[in-house]
Amino acid sequence: MSSRRLFFNEAIARALAEEMEREDKLVVLGQDVGAYGGAYKEFAGLYERFGAQRVRDTPVAEAATIGIALGAAAAGLRTLVSITYMDFLILGLEPLVNYAAKARYKTGGAVRVPAVVKTTAGAKGQGVAHAQCIESWLMGVPGLKVVAPSNPADAYGLLKTSLREEGPVVFVDHKRLFSTAGEVPETNEVSMPLGKAAIVRPGTDVTLAAHSYAVRIAVEAAERLEPAGVSCEVIDLRTLAPLDVESIGESVARTRALVTLEEGQPACGVGSEVAFRVRERLDVGIRVARVAARPAPVSSNAVLEAEVLPDAARVVETTLTLLEGR
Amino acid sequence: MPDRPDPVDLLRSMLLIRKFEEALAFQPDRGFQLLSSGEEAVAVGVCAALDDRDQLLSSGRSIGPALARGIEPHLVMAELLGKISGPNRGKGGRGHLASPDDGFFGAHAVVGGNLSIAAGVSLAAQLEGRGAVVACIFGDGACGAGALHETLNIAALWKLPLIFVCDNNGFSISTPVARGVAAERLSDLAIPFGIPRRTVDGMDVFAVYEAAREFADVARRGDGPGFLECRSERFASHSTSTRETRSNEELAAARERCPILHLGARLEADGTLDAAGRSALEKDVEELVSRAIRFSGEAPRPSPDDALSDVV
Amino acid sequence: MIFTLVVPGPIEDVEEIRVLEWHGEPGRRFAPGDVVVELETHKAIVEIRAAQAGILRRILHPEGSWQRLGEPLAILSDAESEPLPATPELGGKEWAVEFQIT
Structure with a gap:
C-alpha cells in the first residue's frame, strides 16, 4: 500500500476533509476551527473547502458548544466538536456524560449520538489548567469510547473510524504530537477498528x-x-x-x-x-x-x-x- | 396547522394531563415522579403552536409536555412505570422520556441540561432547511445556570429556530425564584442577546399559545430564537417524594388559578361546551387514562439482562 | 571551498521539516540575504536566507521531501569549478544561513 508522509495535524485535517467530502451531514464546531484552521492547524483548509455552515467557529462556551454538537448529532447530523485543551472538556462533561453517553441506553435505542469530541491533552509549558491528561476519567463512563493515537497514521485511521461510529467518541490528541511526522496510507478506506492495540x-x-x-x-x-x-x-x-x-x-x-x-x-x-x-x-x-x-x-x-x-x-x-x- | 387551535382540544389535552397524573399517583409502584398538574397550560399552549416537523424538549417535569405533544397515554404510562412497552423500553422513565418520532425529542433531567441539546436539535433543523422549529421547556431554576446564558448567546448569534420556554412555577424545590434569580422578570434575561421576549400568564392556555405561535412563526422564517416566560403554579410539591414548603392558604390560592377551571368556565359561558359536552369530554379522557393504566399494568417489566443492552 | 546547507535550528517543537520551495536551480549564485529555500513545519514556514555568498551545486532534498533538523539539504561552493565530494552528505563545512519562522 502506498503511503505519504504527513505531520500529525495534517493527518487529522486529511481524515476530516475526506469524511466531510463523503458525508454531507458532518459538521465541525469549535473555537478557532474556521478560517484560522485550529489552534494546531489541525483543521487547516476545511473552512475554505466546506464553508462556514459546516465548519463553525464557536464562542468561548465549551459546555453549550459540546451540548449543541451532541444535540445536533442526536437529531440527524454527524458532528465533531473541538475542545482546544482537555482541561476545558471538564466544562462540558454534563452533556457528554449525562446526555450523550447515556442517550442510547436511556431512550431504549430511540436516540443515538454519532459525535466525536476532539480534544488536546498534555503538558507543554502552559501550566496547571492547560496541561492535564484526564482521559482515564472517561474510561469508566458507560457509553463513551475513548481514542488516543500516538502517530499520524493512527490519528488518521482512528479519526475516520470514530467519525463513522454510531455513538459518542472522545478523540484525545496531544500537544507534543502535532509536530511529529509519519507515513499515512494513501487509501481513503476505513480499516482501523477501535479497540485494537x-x-x-x-x-x-x-x-x-x-x-x-x-x-x-x-x-x-x-x-x-x-x-x-x-x-x-x-x-x-x-x-x-x-x-x-x-x-x-x-x-x-x-x-x-x-x-x-x-x-x-x-x-x-x-x-x-x-x-x-x-x-x-x-x-x-x-x-x-x-x-x-x-x-x-x-x-x-x-x-x-x-x-x-x-x-x-x-x-x-x-x-x-x-x-x-x- | 389550523390558524387557531380548537379550544375544546386544548381543554381535552389539559384534562388528559390532570387525570393521567391523578391516576398515576394511585399506582402503588409509581416511583419518583415530577408532576405537571397546575402547569398544563404551558405544555399544551406551546404544543398547539408546533407542527409535525417540530421537536419539543423538556426538563425532567416531562409528563405534561409528553402528553401534550401527542405521545399515546398508554405508552407514556408504561414508560413511567418501567415497562418495556414504553417508548424507551422502561429505561428512560419520566426523567428521560423521549419519542422523537412523535416530535418529543426528550426530557433531560438535569436542570438546564436540555438547553444546549435543544439548540443542537435546532441547528440540525436549521441546516436541514425544512422550516422546523424546536421548543425547549425548562424551569425557573435553570435561569440561574450558565447553560442558559451560553445557549442564548449562541442561539442569537446563529439565529437558531429555537423557542426558549421558561415554565416559571415560582420555585426550585424550596427556593423561591426571587431568591434564585436576580432578574425580576425572567424573560429579561434575553435582552442582552437581542432575543425577542414575552412574559405571559402560564395559566392561560391561549396566552401561552399566542406567544409561542408568534415565536414559532419568527423562527420558521429564519429570524431566530424567542424567549417565552410562562408564569405558572405547581399544585403539588416539587416531586412525589419532596416536602411541600407552602402553606395550605398558598396552595389554595395557586389552585384558584387552575387553567382547566378557567378555560372550562369560559367555554361554558360562551356556549362552546355545554355540561353534556363537558361530561362527554371527561368520559373520553377517563377512558384513555383507564386504558393507559390497564395497558401498563399488563405490560412486562424488563428482564435483568436488559440492564446491559443498548449501552454502547 | 565546499559547504553543506543543513536544516537550521533549534526550532521550537520541531524535529522534522518538509521542503516547500527551492529558490533557484544548481548553478545559482546566492548573495547574503537571498532566500535560498523555504521549509514547512507542522504550523509554520521557515525561510532560509544566505548569510554568506555561495553557489548552489546540488540539491539533496527536492520539494516535498523530508529532513530532520541538523541534517543536510544541499551542497554549495565558493567557485563554480570546485569538484564535489563523492559522498555529498559528508562534504564541507556548514554554510552560514539565517532563518525566519512565519
Missing part, C-alpha cells in the same frame, strides 16, 4: 503499555534498555475504551512483566485499569509497575513541569527495579 516494538522480557505521546517515551526507554540486556515489548493502546485487554494480556502472558506508562495521574489511571484487567485475565504470576505523572499539578515552570512529567529515565529505572532478581 498495536505492538510497536516486539520484545521478550517486559511489556511497556502506553498511549498517545507516552508511546514515544516508551520506545525511547526500550531503546535505552536494550544495551542493558532488557528486551521490551512496547504496546500502543490506541483505544482506551474499549480497551484491548486481549492483546495486552497476550503480550504479558509471554513477558510476565508489565510496566504501564501515562502522562496522567497514577491514581485511578489508565495504567491501574490496564494492570488490573490484565491480572484478571491471566492465571500466571506477573510483575507489575506503573509510571505516571507525579501526584502534583503540572506547572508552566519548566523545572517543575519536567519533574512531574514521566520520562524515559523513569521508565528505565522502574523497569530495571521491577525485573531485579528475575
Whole structure:
C-alpha cells in the first residue's frame, strides 16, 4: 500500500476533509476551527473547502458548544466538536456524560449520538489548567469510547473510524504530537477498528503499555534498555475504551512483566485499569509497575513541569527495579 | 396547522394531563415522579403552536409536555412505570422520556441540561432547511445556570429556530425564584442577546399559545430564537417524594388559578361546551387514562439482562 | 571551498521539516540575504536566507521531501569549478544561513 508522509495535524485535517467530502451531514464546531484552521492547524483548509455552515467557529462556551454538537448529532447530523485543551472538556462533561453517553441506553435505542469530541491533552509549558491528561476519567463512563493515537497514521485511521461510529467518541490528541511526522496510507478506506492495540516494538522480557505521546517515551526507554540486556515489548493502546485487554494480556502472558506508562495521574489511571484487567485475565504470576505523572499539578515552570512529567529515565529505572532478581 | 387551535382540544389535552397524573399517583409502584398538574397550560399552549416537523424538549417535569405533544397515554404510562412497552423500553422513565418520532425529542433531567441539546436539535433543523422549529421547556431554576446564558448567546448569534420556554412555577424545590434569580422578570434575561421576549400568564392556555405561535412563526422564517416566560403554579410539591414548603392558604390560592377551571368556565359561558359536552369530554379522557393504566399494568417489566443492552 | 546547507535550528517543537520551495536551480549564485529555500513545519514556514555568498551545486532534498533538523539539504561552493565530494552528505563545512519562522 502506498503511503505519504504527513505531520500529525495534517493527518487529522486529511481524515476530516475526506469524511466531510463523503458525508454531507458532518459538521465541525469549535473555537478557532474556521478560517484560522485550529489552534494546531489541525483543521487547516476545511473552512475554505466546506464553508462556514459546516465548519463553525464557536464562542468561548465549551459546555453549550459540546451540548449543541451532541444535540445536533442526536437529531440527524454527524458532528465533531473541538475542545482546544482537555482541561476545558471538564466544562462540558454534563452533556457528554449525562446526555450523550447515556442517550442510547436511556431512550431504549430511540436516540443515538454519532459525535466525536476532539480534544488536546498534555503538558507543554502552559501550566496547571492547560496541561492535564484526564482521559482515564472517561474510561469508566458507560457509553463513551475513548481514542488516543500516538502517530499520524493512527490519528488518521482512528479519526475516520470514530467519525463513522454510531455513538459518542472522545478523540484525545496531544500537544507534543502535532509536530511529529509519519507515513499515512494513501487509501481513503476505513480499516482501523477501535479497540485494537498495536505492538510497536516486539520484545521478550517486559511489556511497556502506553498511549498517545507516552508511546514515544516508551520506545525511547526500550531503546535505552536494550544495551542493558532488557528486551521490551512496547504496546500502543490506541483505544482506551474499549480497551484491548486481549492483546495486552497476550503480550504479558509471554513477558510476565508489565510496566504501564501515562502522562496522567497514577491514581485511578489508565495504567491501574490496564494492570488490573490484565491480572484478571491471566492465571500466571506477573510483575507489575506503573509510571505516571507525579501526584502534583503540572506547572508552566519548566523545572517543575519536567519533574512531574514521566520520562524515559523513569521508565528505565522502574523497569530495571521491577525485573531485579528475575 | 389550523390558524387557531380548537379550544375544546386544548381543554381535552389539559384534562388528559390532570387525570393521567391523578391516576398515576394511585399506582402503588409509581416511583419518583415530577408532576405537571397546575402547569398544563404551558405544555399544551406551546404544543398547539408546533407542527409535525417540530421537536419539543423538556426538563425532567416531562409528563405534561409528553402528553401534550401527542405521545399515546398508554405508552407514556408504561414508560413511567418501567415497562418495556414504553417508548424507551422502561429505561428512560419520566426523567428521560423521549419519542422523537412523535416530535418529543426528550426530557433531560438535569436542570438546564436540555438547553444546549435543544439548540443542537435546532441547528440540525436549521441546516436541514425544512422550516422546523424546536421548543425547549425548562424551569425557573435553570435561569440561574450558565447553560442558559451560553445557549442564548449562541442561539442569537446563529439565529437558531429555537423557542426558549421558561415554565416559571415560582420555585426550585424550596427556593423561591426571587431568591434564585436576580432578574425580576425572567424573560429579561434575553435582552442582552437581542432575543425577542414575552412574559405571559402560564395559566392561560391561549396566552401561552399566542406567544409561542408568534415565536414559532419568527423562527420558521429564519429570524431566530424567542424567549417565552410562562408564569405558572405547581399544585403539588416539587416531586412525589419532596416536602411541600407552602402553606395550605398558598396552595389554595395557586389552585384558584387552575387553567382547566378557567378555560372550562369560559367555554361554558360562551356556549362552546355545554355540561353534556363537558361530561362527554371527561368520559373520553377517563377512558384513555383507564386504558393507559390497564395497558401498563399488563405490560412486562424488563428482564435483568436488559440492564446491559443498548449501552454502547 | 565546499559547504553543506543543513536544516537550521533549534526550532521550537520541531524535529522534522518538509521542503516547500527551492529558490533557484544548481548553478545559482546566492548573495547574503537571498532566500535560498523555504521549509514547512507542522504550523509554520521557515525561510532560509544566505548569510554568506555561495553557489548552489546540488540539491539533496527536492520539494516535498523530508529532513530532520541538523541534517543536510544541499551542497554549495565558493567557485563554480570546485569538484564535489563523492559522498555529498559528508562534504564541507556548514554554510552560514539565517532563518525566519512565519
